[in-house]
């Protein structure tokens with residue numbers, strides 16, 4: 001088999017070695033700079049609390065697997081997980097609400113969880129201050145990981161299976177030839193390898209630098225202390241046979257004060273996130289010493305007691321028994337934070353065969369390791385890893401300034417209650433479209449994504465709300481779903497369906513694929529035949545070899561060998577670029593250049609029944625169905641502004657995406673605003689857009705569907721061509737899948753009472769049983785109801801009733817055929 005070098009023998013590296021061994025890999029070397037018995041990374045001092053539930057399904061499922069795996073690692077009659085349960089308590093009404101939301105996530109992702117009263121919290125945790133607790137969330141399967149012990153067991157078992165471990169060996173360089181990794185350089189010589197996986201934890205940035213790869217993580221210090229013996233716990237007899245950690249109470253989180261707790265025998269362990277961020281330059285830590293011990297390791301900085309003072313006060317409040325103790329010892333331990341809080345996992349975009357699995361908590365370690373092993377073995381992970389893909393970041397998000405600022409912010413906010421639409425506070429205004437000045441004049445409310453400022457609605461449309469026909473008037477919302485929302489969205493949606501509206505589409509990813517190999521590349525990677533002549537647009541899918549949907553893209557053929565791709569993510573770009581590189585390597589005549597043109601272009605969506613009236617006043621060109629049919633593209637000019645017109649729509653209305661280059665942007669905006677006025681044109685934002693998109697049934701790759709789903713399940717078979725002559729990635733799998741009846745499906749739901757909002761990720765119940773989860777939801781202004789998409793068992797039929805749980809309340813909904821708006825595409829094609 002291919003040879004693999006794993007850098008780092010922490011909980012991630014050793015789990016990866018094990019996952020590879022169990023898949024039959026033979027030639028594995030783990031290189032570790034520290035002594036193997038205690039390597040000195042974050043794992044060596046991790047207190048190991050495992051709270052599994054997370055807004056991210058991926059991270060939760062990684063945690064669930066990690067628990068299973070740690071339970072299966074036995075030595076001397078003990079495994080590596082102490083399933084004490086996890087308790088998160090609320091001391092504020094807002095937190096109590098938040099725990100209900102979290103209970104929803106647990107149900108959505110299949111983790112048993114219970115919302116419990118303050119009395120029940122006290123019963124489970126008698127040391128709590130009764131007067132403070134409003135309630136809690138109890139998760140029976142959470143607990144304590146014995147991370148360092150698990151690492152030792154894994155080293156022993158994988159070594160017995162033939163894995164080679166090189167300790168006190170520092171990787172100092174990555175060797176490469178012809179764009180592919182060929183080994184690592186160490187202080188003890190070279191180790192050849194076909195594949196290198198960096199599991200170097202917070203040293204990941206340093207390893208990345210060796211190949212010019214920006215690894216977006218920031219090492220930060222985090223305070224952890226142990227108290228002196230707690231009087232009530234002294235002499236307690238815990239069954240140490242089944243309880244290697246000498247702890248009995250659930251692991252505890254007091255997030256209102258950024259604190260967490262566990263027992264260490266008679267002592268208490270306290271972790272604190274409320275202090276100032278303490279960034280560390282991993283490169284400055286020097287060589288790991290030979291004599292690493294509990295108190296002396298590179299990942300452990302000196303304790304700064306002044307930073308811990310508020311935590312100690314808050315601790316004495318919530319756990320009064322600790323007033324009788326003192327802080328016995330403390331340290332500032334280092335681990336990784338990232339711009340969005342997720343791990344970084346996957347292949348480097350700039351070096352084939354080089355992978356990273358970093359910024360991974362103990363909680364997710366085995367799950368991440370299994371995912372990487374699956375990617376290396378089968379070309380994909382059973383759990384979708386898009387959310388932690390190394391390549392998910394935009395270029396601007398990889399700058400050291402951005403990584404530092406946002407990662408520190410994530411540290412500060414780690415236990416905060418964060419609304420799903422809440423934007424970053426800083427940095428803002430990194431990327432603005434050329435329409436920005438005009439948008440501000442019109443009172444745009446901006447939210448941020450990928451560094452871009454995106455208008456969600458325009459205050460200039462506020463007066464329209466009063467003039468809306470009764471059936472279009474916005475309904476009242478609860479406080480949570482009213483955040484980052486304005487009823488103005490109803491007016492903008494109404495204008496789109498009944499007159500015409502203009503949407504800034506600049507922030508959507510646009511790539512150019514050009515060169516003699518462009519056709520071959522896109523034929524090989526997409527599910528549709530893209531050999532139609534120039535002037536055509538194809539909505540198609542990118543699949544993995546198992547037929548799982550990795551993205552949906554729009555392929556527009558501008559010239560014989562020039563295509564424009566409407567993509568979803570930065571990961572799409574790096575996938576296309578990597579494949580193009582590989583193609584050119586093996587068939588040099590078939591080269592294609594893939595480049596990001598998002599920032600060098602700008603785009604307005606002009607949509608609505610009166611869109612043609614607007615355009616006809618600024619151009620004599622033929623925009624009829626003959627001149628530019630639905631899913632057609634052509635270059636032209638509008639009142640002298642050179643544009644490319646794409647006849648397609650995300651909102652299900654007649655019109656175009658009108659693209660130009662930024663120097664003409666403001667002129668294009670002004671032109672359309674002026675000529676649109678007599679036809680009732682308004683500028684409209686993402687809030688209206690999202691509702692209109694859902695009504696039209698357009699799925700969003702990444703949230704509605706992922707690599708875990710195939711086109712039949714996701715309801716996107718219109719984007720696959722089984723009879724396409726050319727072979728393409730996933731084609732063989734599709735042939736198999738086409739013979740199977742889907743056991744689950746993405747279904748459209750409408751809310752029966754016409755007003756109860758949901759926001760996404762809520763659990764769905766069918767016949768009283770948890771059956772699935774919501775992907776996306778929005779108010780459907782045209783159908784006058786909240787609309788949601790949800791994954792449900794294949795046997796659930798249209799017209800059947802389901803319930804969606806929102807903050808502990810059950811909302812009645814009905815499974816509905818989709819799309820809800822214009823199923824025959826009449827408005828698009830008219």
Ligand code: FAD
Pocket residue numbers: 007008009010011012013031032033034039040041042043044045046047048049050169170171172199200201202203207222223224271288299332333334335336357358359360361362363364
């Ligand atoms: P590490 O354990 O750091 O392993 C990386 C290894 O790579 C190191 O051993 C290092 O020596 C080696 N290495 C680096 N560079 C080189 C090189 N050039 N050559 C050779 N070897 C190299 N997580 C939880 O899930 N629950 C918790 O309760 C929890 N509490 C925490 C409390 C504190 C105080 C801290 C600091 C962290 C905590 N974490 C917790 C986070 C958790 O400890 C880490 O995320 C996890 O241990 C990282 O594991 P790893 O294998 O990726 O990294």
